[in-house]
Amino acid sequence: MARDCFYFGTEFFEPINVSATHIYHSALELSPLSSIIRKLYYHRRLTPFPRVEIGIPDSRDPNISIDSPHNFSTWSPCGQFVAVRGQDAVKIRDALTFELVSTLRSVTGRDFFVAASPASYSPDGHSLACITTSDITIWDIQTGGVAKKFQSNMHLGNGSSTSLVWSSDGGMIGVQLDRTVNMYDVVSGIVSSIELKSSRDPYLWAHNESIRVMTTSRDSGITTIDIFDIGLALTKIESFSIPPELEERNYSITAFSPTAYHVSVSVMDPAQLVILDIRTLERKLLVEKRVLGSRSNNFSSDGSRFAALSRQYSIHIWNYNGDCYIPWRQFPSSGAVRVPILFSPTSSSVLVDFFGTIRIWRLDSPPTPATHHQQLNIFSHSGIHIANAHYRRSTITITKLLSQTPCQFIDTGIEIAGLGLTGNVLLVKGPDIVVAWLLTEGWVSNALGNRKPGRDDSIWSMSAPQCFRPKFSVEGETGVIKCGKTLHTYNSRTGKVLGPARELPHFSGVWYSFDDTLQAQVHRCNNSVQIAPSKYRWKPLCTAWTKEWLKDHQGKSLLWLPIDWRIDRSRNVEWFPDISTIKFKSNNDKPIIIKLH
Numbered sequence: 312m313a314r315d316c317f318y319f320g321t322e323f324f325e326p327i328n329v330s331a332t333h334i335y336h337s338a339l340e341l342s343p344l345s346s347i348i349r350k351l352y353y354h355r356r357l358t359p360f361p362r363v364e365i366g367i368p369d370s371r372d373p374n375i376s377i378d379s380p381h382n383f384s385t386w387s388p389c390g391q392f393v394a395v396r397g398q399d400a401v402k403i404r405d406a407l408t409f410e411l412v413s414t415l416r417s418v419t420g421r422d423f424f425v426a427a428s429p430a431s432y433s434p435d436g437h438s439l440a441c442i443t444t445s446d447i448t449i450w451d452i453q454t455g456g457v458a459k460k461f462q463s464n465m466h467l468g469n470g471s472s473t474s475l476v477w478s479s480d481g482g483m484i485g486v487q488l489d490r491t492v493n494m495y496d497v498v499s500g501i502v503s504s505i506e507l508k509s510s511r512d513p514y515l516w517a518h519n520e521s522i523r524v525m526t527t528s529r530d531s532g533i534t535t536i537d538i539f540d541i542g543l544a545l546t547k548i549e550s551f552s553i554p555p556e557l558e559e560r561n562y563s564i565t566a567f568s569p570t571a572y573h574v575s576v577s578v579m580d581p582a583q584l585v586i587l588d589i590r591t592l593e594r595k596l597l598v599e600k601r602v603l604g605s606r607s608n609n610f611s612s613d614g615s616r617f618a619a620l621s622r623q624y625s626i627h628i629w630n631y632n633g634d635c636y637i638p639w640r641q642f643p644s645s646g647a648v649r650v651p652i653l654f655s656p657t658s659s660s661v662l663v664d665f666f667g668t669i670r671i672w673r674l675d676s677p678p679t680p681a682t683h684h685q686q687l688n689i690f691s692h693s694g695i696h697i698a699n700a701h702y703r704r705s706t707i708t709i710t711k712l713l714s715q716t717p718c719q720f721i722d723t724g725i726e727i728a729g730l731g732l733t734g735n736v737l738l739v740k741g742p743d744i745v746v747a748w749l750l751t752e753g754w755v756s757n758a759l760g761n762r763k764p765g766r767d768d769s770i771w772s773m774s775a776p777q778c779f780r781p782k783f784s785v786e787g788e789t790g791v792i793k794c795g796k797t798l799h800t801y802n803s804r805t806g807k808v809l810g811p812a813r814e815l816p817h818f819s820g821v822w823y824s825f826d827d828t829l830q831a832q833v834h835r836c837n838n839s840v841q842i843a844p845s846k847y848r849w850k851p852l853c854t855a856w857t858k859e860w861l862k863d864h865q866g867k868s869l870l871w872l873p874i875d876w877r878i879d880r881s882r883n884v885e886w887f888p889d890i891s892t893i894k895f896k897s898n899n900d901k902p903i904i905i906k907l908h
Contacts, residue, residue, distance in 0.1 A: 315347045318371055321408065325859070326871035336360050337871035343368045361861070361869045364892070365697075366903035374642065376670040377409045383429035383650060384664050387436050390655040393662060394430045394439055395669060401430050401441060403452065406660065406671060415439065415450045428473040429650065433481045434517070440484060442473055447486060447495060461495050461502065476515040478522055485522040485541060487515050492524060494541060505545060510534070514567045523548070525567055536564075536574070536589055551589040566651065571614025571631070584608070586617060586636055596629060596636040609651035611658045618652040618661055626652065626663065626672065642672045689730040698737060700727045707739065709750060721748055724766040731790065736770075736803050738790065745792065746772040747806060771806035775799065861905070869907065 319338060326333035335356050342349040344367055385394045392412065395402045401415040428442040438458060440449045447461040461484075474487045484495040492515070494503045507513050509526035516523055522541045527534055534553040539545040561579035568574075573595060576585045586596035596617065607620035617629045617636050629636035653662045662671050687700045700707045707721040707730070723739050723746065731738035737748045746769045776794050790803040800809040861870040893905045 312347050319346070319348050321375075322873075323871070326868075330868070333868070333871055336869070340870070341367070341873060343370050345370045361905055361907050364904040364906055366905075374670055374672040375407070375409055376668055377404075378667060379669050384653065384662055384669055385429045385431060386653060386655050386662065387432050388434060388656055389436055390657045390659065392436075393669075393671070394432065396428075396430045396441060401439060401450070403439075406655070409669075409671075413452070413455055415452070415455055428475065431475040431477060431484075433477050434479055435481060438481075440475055440477070442475055442486060447475070447484065449497070459497070459500075461500060474515055476517055476522055478520055479517045480520045482520065483522060485515050485524075487513060487524070492541060494522070503543060505541060507545075511564060514569075516569045518569075523569065525569070527564060538569075554587070554592050557585075566608040566610055566617075568610035568614035570612065571610070573610065573614055573617075575608045575610075575617070575619075577608075584619070595631065595634075607648045607650075607652050607663075609653065611654035612656060613658065616654060616658055618654065620648055620652065620663075626661065628661070628674070640672075640674065687727065687730050689732045698730050698732050700730060700739075702727065707737070709737070720764075721768075722765045729792075731792075731803075738803065740775060740792065743774060743777050744772055745775045745801075745806070747803065770804070773801065773806040773808070776812075863907070870905065 319342065320327075323333070323338035323341070326337045330336075335358070339349055339353050339356065340360065340363060342353075379395060379397070383396045385396070386392075386406075387394065391406055393404050393406050393409075395404055399416070403412040403415070404410060405412055430439050430441045432439055437452055438449050439452055440447060445462070448457060449459045449461075450456065451458040476485045476487075477483070478485075482497055484497060486493045486495070490507045490509055490513070492505045492507060492513070494505070495501075507524065507526055508528060510529050511527045514525040518540070524539050524541055524545075526537050526539065528537065529535075533555075536551045536553070537547060538549045539547055557576065557578065563577050564574050565577050565584075566575040572588060572590050574587050574589055576587055577583075578585060584596070584598045585594055587594055598619075608618070610617050615631045616639070617631070619627050621627055626640075626642040627638065628640040628642075630639040648663055648665055650664050654660075655662070659675050660671050660673050662669070687702055689698045697710050698707055699710065703726045705723050705725060705727060707723060707727070709721070721737070723741075725739065725741035725744065725746065727739055728742065729740035731740075737750055739746050739748070746766065748764065748768065749770050775792060776797070776799070789809070790801050792799040792801070798813045800813075801807060802809060859871060860868045861872060862868050893907065895903055
């Protein structure tokens with residue numbers, strides 16, 4: 312109960328602070344189903360507030376977050392604190408609660424931090440170093456004062472690639488700027504500068520009492536990875552060559568684990584992400600790059616885990632089992648990231664700097680399924696059924712929203728590119744085909760025994776053009792497939808083509824009815840979403856859709872949206888025919904249904 316009260320108070324502090332009635336408007340409504348407070352008080356809500364019909368999680372997401380417009384974060388060596396570097400100060404926060412512990416500022420207050428440079432803890436956790444536009448500043452964390460400053464002879468600009476690393480004994484600091492490394496003796500203040508010959512940005516890390524660097528060079532069409540020990544001069548320790556098959560393709564190294572000697576390589580043709588053991592040239596992971604981004608990739612300190620951000624904005628984590636990296640965890644995220652994902656020193660948490668938000672996920676919570684395919688969802692016009700599938704997978708789940716229990720499964724046998732659902736007819740778009748199934752009550756258990764219905768149980772199929780993410784519109788027995796700007800019309804029960812394909816004059820944010828009249832248009836009106844279905848002459852509804860709040864046309868706050876739910880892109884919004892129910896996809900691609908009245 313104490314833990315539940317703690318999460319309830321901290322997670323919903325913002326809306327309750329604005330108005331205490333949002334205890335009932337938002338906090339109870341958006342609390343997970345397993346919340347003790349929700350179970351005790353949810354049934355006492357008397358006023359017909361907006362309610363979430365589907366999308367409430369079963370348990371609390373194992374993460375904490377805080378809004379921060381200018382941030383680059385760093386773990387403390389013990390993993391108990393996070394240093395958040397803002398524009399002109401560093402704030403030390405508790406890693407469990409994000410409570411502010413202390414604030415570190417420059418003596419003059421006129422030094423600004425280099426934009427792409429996080430702070431760095433000393434190995435004992437007592438000091439913190441930052442790169443400013445004029446020097447290297449070291450703070451004593453216990454007193455909050457500036458302990459030492461090193462005047463920098465490096466031209467530090469906001470567009471530069473920089474990193475700062477302490478040696479394991481805390482006696483040296485290495486600062487990398489593009490292809491130059493400056494070494495600072497913390498006691499004597501002696502500075503030495505070394506130029507690196509590297510075709511790509513080097514990678515620095517602590518090694519015993521010194522600092523090591525990984526560089527890449529290309530000669531006669533062969534890329535070599537060199538590892539140097541940095542002292543008064545560079546001492547080459549090891550050298551490795553990239554496999555010839557990668558040399559023939561456009562690639563870049565995105566992350567390096569000095570402990571495991573693993574590198575992640577982003578390949579352009581074909582688009583792939585490869586984890587390679589540079590000592591044995593064995594491939595430890597191969598993922599289609601269209602699923603993952605490249606800027607966020609990172610290894611844990613011991614190389615046993617690897618993390619990346621998907622293009623659909625979810626955090627994927629793999630575990631190394633000694634032979635290869637296998638999918639382990641998946642978390643919803645809040646958008647694009649600015650720096651690589653950071654594992655805590657104990658690898659028990661991951662920290663992500665988003666644009667405007669910092670989040671920490673705990674990895675010691677119960678595991679979550681790790682899948683790497685975008686989720687597809689389609690609702691019936693009555694709002695009773697939803698069909699779920701994953702892009703390029705073959706299985707579909709049909710769920711009754713009122714009972715929240717799966718009622719039918721279909722093994723289509725094709726790579727799914729899109730879904731359509733009208734009445735009891737399900738339409739599935741494959742790479743170059745459309746297949747239809749007839750859904751009936753008790754179909755799985757009665758008509759087909761205990762097996763999943765498959766391709767042979769479809770009522771019709773027809774060839775269809777290849778297109779990326781097709782859109783279905785179905786009403787009665789008339790259906791439309793929208794591929795790019797082209798409309799293809801057919802009979803949904805027989806698959807018979809009803810006419811030649813037509814080019815749309817307008818297509819962005821517009822849905823057409825089947826007699827070519829405008830049915831609904833989504834556009835902005837005062838930072839909001841407006842739906843005006845002209846076919847049925849419904850009254851246009853303008854609902855304000857701000858960063859945190861969902862408001863009615865009078866500007867009253869209806870619901871406070873958690874970070875994962877904050878959507879300001881109209882293409883993710885859909886409306887049920889009753890115009891009082893909103894369906895949208897959160898950043899983790901899961902459907903959310905909110906009934907306003």
